[in-house]
Ligand SMILES: Nc1ncnc2c1ncn2[C@@H]1O[C@H](COP(=O)(O)OP(=O)(O)OP(=O)(O)O)[C@@H](O)[C@H]1O
C-alpha cells in the first residue's frame with residue numbers, strides 16, 4: 001500500500017462526449033491537494049471516434065478489440081512523457097452504464113497501460129461500488145471536497161460538470177472529510193451536451209454548437225421543455241446516475257423544430273435539469289462552480305445564471321481548470337485507492353457503506 005505523503009499523480013479521462021483524452025498531473029496525498037501540474041489533451045481522430053461510437057452500449061465479452069486498441073493507444077499517447085510521475089489513474093471509456101442491471105462498463109486494460117507507461121496504474125474505479133449496490137457514479141465528488149478546501153470555501157458550495165451528461169456535487173467543507181455523513185450530496189442532473197451534440201451532428205454535420213452560436217439565434221419552445229421536465233428522473237431522489245443515451249427522447253421532443261430553436265430548447269433542457277437537481281441540495285450553496293465543456297456555451301451559462309438563486313461561475317473564477325478537472329479527479333482518486341482510502345459514500349453513489357473502488361496494476365519487473 002502507498003505510504004502517506006505527497007506524491008505526483010497523473011490522471012486520465014475520456015468522457016461521454018468521445019472528443020478525446022485529457023491527462024493531468026496533481027500533487028496530493030489523497031486527502032489534500034498541494035498543487036496542480038502539467039496537462040495534455042489528445043483528441044480522437046474522426047475514425048477513432050467512429051470506432052468508439054460503434055462500441056457504445058457493449059459489455060465485456062462482446063467484440064471490442066478495435067475499440068480497446070483505440071482507448072489503449074490514445075491513453076498511452078496522452079499520458080506519456082510527464083516528468084516525475086509516481087502513480088497513474090486510468091478511468092477508461094464508459095461504454096455502458098446500467099447500475100441496477102448489468103453494471104457499468106469502462107473499456108480499458110490497466111495492466112497493459114501499466115506496462116506501456118512503466119508506472120503503477122489504478123483503474124476500474126466504478127465496478128466495486130456497483131457490486132456493493134451503488135450507482136458507480138459520480139465519482140468526482142470526493143475530489144470536489146478537496147477542491148472546496150483548496151479554494152478556501154468555508155461554507156457549502158456546489159460543483160456542476162456540464163459534460164455529455166451533467167453531474168452536480170454539493171459540498172459542505174466544514175465536515176472533517178468527504179467520508180463524513182452529510183459532507184457530500186452528488187448525482188447526475190440529466191443530459192447536458194450529449195443530445196445537443198447529436199443534434200448538431202444530425203442537422204449540421206458538426207460535433208457541437210461551438211460557443212453556442214446556433215443556440216444564441218433560437219427561441220426556447222416551452223411545450224417541448226415542459227414535456228422533457230415531466231420525465232420521472234427529475235422527481236427521483238438521489239442517488240441517481242445516467243448513461244449517455246438514457247435521454248434519447250430529447251431529440252424526439254425537438255424533431256419538429258427549426259435548428260436554432262431546437263438547439264436553444266436543448267440548452268434550456270440541460271439548464272432546467274440542473275435547476276431541478278438543485279432542489280435536492282440540503283441547503284443553498286454559496287456559489288455554483290461550473291466545469292466541463294458546457295461552461296463554454298454562453299446560452300447554457302446564461303440560462304443557469306438566471307434560473308438559480310446563487311452566483312454561477314466557471315471554476316476558473318476560483319483558480320481551477322474546467323477542462324482538466326475530471327482528469328485531475330482520477331489522479332486524486334488513484335492516490336486514495338493506493339492508500340486504501342474510500343472513493344465513494346452513501347451521499348455520492350448511494351452505496352451502503354464507504355467504498356474504495358479500483359484495481360492496481362504494476363509493471364512487471
Ligand atoms: N467552445 C464550446 N462551445 C460550446 N460547447 C462546447 C465548447 N467546448 C466544448 N463544448 C461542449 O462540451 C463537450 C465536451 O465536454 P467535456 O469534455 O466536459 O465532456 P466529457 O468529459 O466528454 O463528458 P462527461 O463529463 O459526461 O464524461 C463538447 O462535446 C461540447 O458539447
Ligand SMILES: CC(=O)N[C@H]1[C@@H]2OC[C@@H](O2)[C@@H](O)[C@@H]1O[C@H](C)C(=O)O
Nearest residue numbers: 094097137138139140163165167326
Ligand atoms: C458512468 C460514467 O462514466 N459516468 C460519468 C458520465 O459523465 C458525467 C456523469 O456521467 C458522471 O456520472 C460520470 O463522470 C464523472 C467524471 C464522475 O464520475 O464524477
